[in-house]
Amino acid sequence: MLRTSLAVLAFTATMAAPALAKVSPAERRTIAAADSDPERDFALLDRLVAQNSGTRNLEGVRKVGRMVAPELEALGFSTRWVPMDAVGRAGHLIATHPGKPGTTRMLLIGHLDTVFEPGSPFQTASREGDRLHGPGAADDKGGVVVMLAALRAMKAAGTLAHANIEVVLTGDEEAAGEPVSLARADLVAAGKRADVALDFEGLVVIDGQDYGSIARRSAGDFTITASGSTAHSSGIFSPEVGSGAVYELARIIDSFREELPEPNLTFNIGLVAGGATARLSADEASIAATGKTNIIPPVAIAKGDYRALSPEQVERVRAKMQAIVARHLPRTDARITFKDGYPPMAPTAGNRALLGRLNAINADLGLPAMPALDPLKRGAGDISFVAGEIDGLVGLGPSSTGDHTPEERVDLSSFPRQIKRAALLMTRLSREPAKSVAR
Incomplete structure (x- = not known):
């Protein structure tokens, strides 16, 4: 069992009261809920990392999907598994949460697979203080856990009920099945139904500064x-x-x-x-x-x-x-x-506006503003398949080092701020009219 991070407690204890002046009572409940049970989040991460889900380990990817689906169902989502046998991949987990009609439709994106196949010598996880060293601990199992924790905080605060959300967790992000047009057909369709996309791959931190990603290259x-x-x-x-x-x-x-x-x-x-x-x-x-x-x-x-x-x-x-x-x-x-x-995700005005919304939340939480990340600093990702249709933001997962190598370590101390950022952003977007995030 992973133990509560001291950094989690420190973040909660030191959040300045004046910084929360613009936060609504419901959002205060969301913040409190986000901090209420870090052990649950870390224990779930531990279980997910323990299950190998290299892209070509089809049954392993399905097992991770079967571990995540009940977490979403407990939050009121309906889930379905979309097999991808035709492209030689395991499939995708898709979950929907119908909210208040006419409000912003959010697409949450993550993935179940990792680059570490069963033949990799890197298979086990170990706790190193505020870091978890393990295959896929950050990319993207840590991101999936942040997503679930943010949704759980919203539910506890009563703000999830009206939120229109669709979740797409692909099973082959690290090595997409071919043809890609078929492997990503369900994601593209979800993008056409949505107004905004939020990608839960990792947060980039450079010299202690958190960055928001509004672009990804092809x-x-x-x-x-x-x-x-x-x-x-x-x-x-x-x-x-x-x-x-x-x-x-x-x-x-x-x-x-x-x-x-x-x-x-x-x-x-x-x-x-x-x-x-x-x-x-x-x-x-x-x-x-x-x-x-x-x-x-x-x-x-x-x-x-x-x-x-x-x-x-x-x-x-x-x-x-x-x-x-x-x-x-x-x-x-x-x-x-x-x-x-x-495909590429170009740095549109709409994406910049979405980062501006996140920076308003940072100000309310007493966190520094996040500059836009240089797109040369991160690779391609699934959000790009919907970037031509809707505005998006990347990097809502936890920070880490050594991704895609046996040195992959996720920073557990980044979970509380990422959970709060995501939960408050989704809460505020859920109150806005559909298609209000204009390009």
């Missing part, structure tokens, strides 16, 4: 296949033979380095090979190549990813890549293909 893959004439190496660069596939691929990669850079864009080559033969594996995670130093290679392959901040930037960068690929060295050819992954 994540897409590309494959470059270069070809050339093969011959004895003594003929390289001759008019009859040309430059060979490897030099053509090297030209393209180095031209990307020189010509593509622009703000908010990153691109990377993660896998490359060439030779007399080169074949990309079915899972696109390896390339089998053969060759000799005295043979000019006829084929070379590279795989990479690129991340951009807006749909317009994605299209512009793709066009520049295609133009670079089309400039061939003598007697070579090349092509580039793209695979869509996660």
